[in-house]
Structure formats: C-alpha cells, structure tokens
Amino acid sequence: MTLSVKAYGAHAGDRPLEAIDISRRAPGADDVQIAIAYCGICHSDLHQARAEWAGTLFPCVPGHEIVGRVVDVGAQVQGFKAGDLVGVGCIVDSCRHCQDCGDGLENYCDSMVGTYNGATADAPGHTLGGYSEQIVVHQRYVLHVRHPEDQLAAVAPLLCAGITTWSPLKHWNAGPGSKVGIVGIGGLGHMGVKLAHALGAHVVAFTTSESKREAALALGADEVVVSRSADEMAGHAKSFDLIINTVAAPHDLDAYLVLLKRDGGMVLVGAPATPHPSPAVFNLIMKRRTLAGSMIGGIAETQEMLDFCAEHGVVADIELIRADEINDAYERMLKGDVKYRFVMDTATLSA
C-alpha cells in the first residue's frame, strides 16, 4: 500500500513547476514517515528542475531542505517517535558499508541516493523531494531538530545551505584567529557568514551586489568587499586562510586565489552548469595555495551542525512562499533578489 501525496514538480526542463500527485512507500521497519511543514528552495533545485545539470529524471520534484513532524515510525526505528520535529537534507540512502559510510561521510559514498533524482525502487523509479506533503525516509538519514518550533521554517535551509558551508568550515579549521572569506551572499553564502562568525573566525563577505553591503554586516560579517571594486579586492591580497566560494555561475577564480596567504585554500561549493575558466597555475604554486571542492556533509556532521545552531540561536534569513509562487521564486533567485532563502510553506500544496 502506498501513500498518495500532493507535490509540486516539473514534467520537463523547459516547463514550469506545477501541482502533481505522487506516491510514497508505506513505512517499512526502518522508516520514518514525516509530515513536511517547510522546504527550503536551493539553487540546486533550479539547476536540476531546469535540466541545467545532466541527467534530470522527470517528473522532477525538487527540495532537500526538509523539516517537519514525525507521523509514524517502523518497528525497528529507535530514537524517533510520532510528533518529533525532524529534518531531512540531501541524502536519503547510501550503501552503509563502504569506507565513506563508515566514516560518517555518506555524502561521498559512490551509492549515495539524493533526496531527489536518486535511484530507488519506489515509484516512479527515482526519488522525489521535499516540495511535497510527506516523505518516508530510512531512520539513518533523519535528523533531530532541537530549535524552538516557532523557528522551524528558518531551520529548513540549514539542511543544505547550512551543512554545505559548515562542513568545509570545520574541515579547514575555521575559528578564532582565522580569516575566512565567503564569496556570493545568497542562500549558501549567508549561512556561511553566520556559521563562520559563530565559530569565531574573522569573516569577510564578498558580494557583487552593492545593495548587500549593509545587510552582510548584519549577518555577522566583520568586513564586506564589493568584488567589482579592484581596489577593495587588492586591500585583502595574500591575507586569507580560507575562502568558501558559493557562486552559481562561472567566473574568474584568480581574483580570489591571490587573496589567499601562504598555504591558504579556496573551497568551491557553487556548482555552475558550465566550468570556470581554468585558474593560473602560478597563483597556486607561488604560495602553496590549495583549490578544493566540497559536497554537502555527512549525516553525523549535519546533526552536529543542527545542534550547534540550536545552541547558538542560528537560523536562516528567509522569505516564506506559497507552493504556487515557486516559479517566480526561481526567477528572483536567478536575479539575486532573495534575502536570503525562499522557503515553501507546504501547507499551501493542498490549498
């Protein structure tokens, strides 16, 4: 027996998202059935739904910043019960026995199953995401949400934007005494600023938008650089320990590599559909600089990030939208016209 669920999704890359009915598997012994309250809108959702990345499977129901309440649990589920506030991020399954899974880094498992567009035995043969009323997920991939309930909508973006910036900040040891740059003050970037600040780093926000200068300070940045200004950029030459680059479009990486000090590193998390121009090798060689990438984060570190945020009162700055506003929200996201994350109120799916 399957569950019939209302959702919002796309039938083709060149078609808008629309209301569709989908099914979810009935919860098995290890499953948690979740009534979704809110789902954040990630730029990855747009890349996937519009088939900007290769391999989109249709119908495509995006959404991997999911928060809600447990409805029911299978017989072998431990640690979750009906009524609990929970989250689901970008991962709903993995092999559970490789080195990466053993290390708690399921995000790097070769068999990682994404919350949408991933392989599954469930209809229609690929996973369907959080722009929907309910989801059924194996307990291993469900997170506890310990924030107050009235912050729930603003917690949703932590499940992707939060963990995607948290993971490299922790891996590259951002904290007191380190100077961290965050490039692109969108959904990921604004969380990067908040988290780096909460970890005690000196934070510099890089934005192309003059209009975000004041706002980035309010998010917790110690300094803001409008990256179109060569003078402002030059003022930070050879000074950063770590730069996290969230920009969703190809651009000149050299402009940032020269801001790293010796042994500094820039981590790319933005995933543009076409490549960046190749950086100048000498900008890496001369100061033993590193250029790296990072993908979301594992389940254990996602829980660690959520608990840190609950303890430190960190949530996203959001704009709540109705399900039928999603196509406009995508257009506004492309223009950088969001401060700083859209979140869908899934109660409006049945309105």
Ligand code: NAP
């Ligand atoms: P977003 O909210 O649209 O933010 C991207 C920001 O980049 C913009 O707000 C803008 O900030 C800046 N930007 C500068 N030039 C741009 C341009 N030409 N086009 C677009 N943006 C430009 O997107 P997001 O949700 O934060 O996602 C950012 C990227 O990360 C996407 O490619 C997404 O797919 C990827 N992503 C990767 C992972 C991962 O695991 N690595 C996880 C989630 C998302 P300013 O106005 O401040 O310049």
Ligand code: ZN
């Ligand atoms: Zn995402």
Ligand code: ZN
């Ligand atoms: Zn694995």
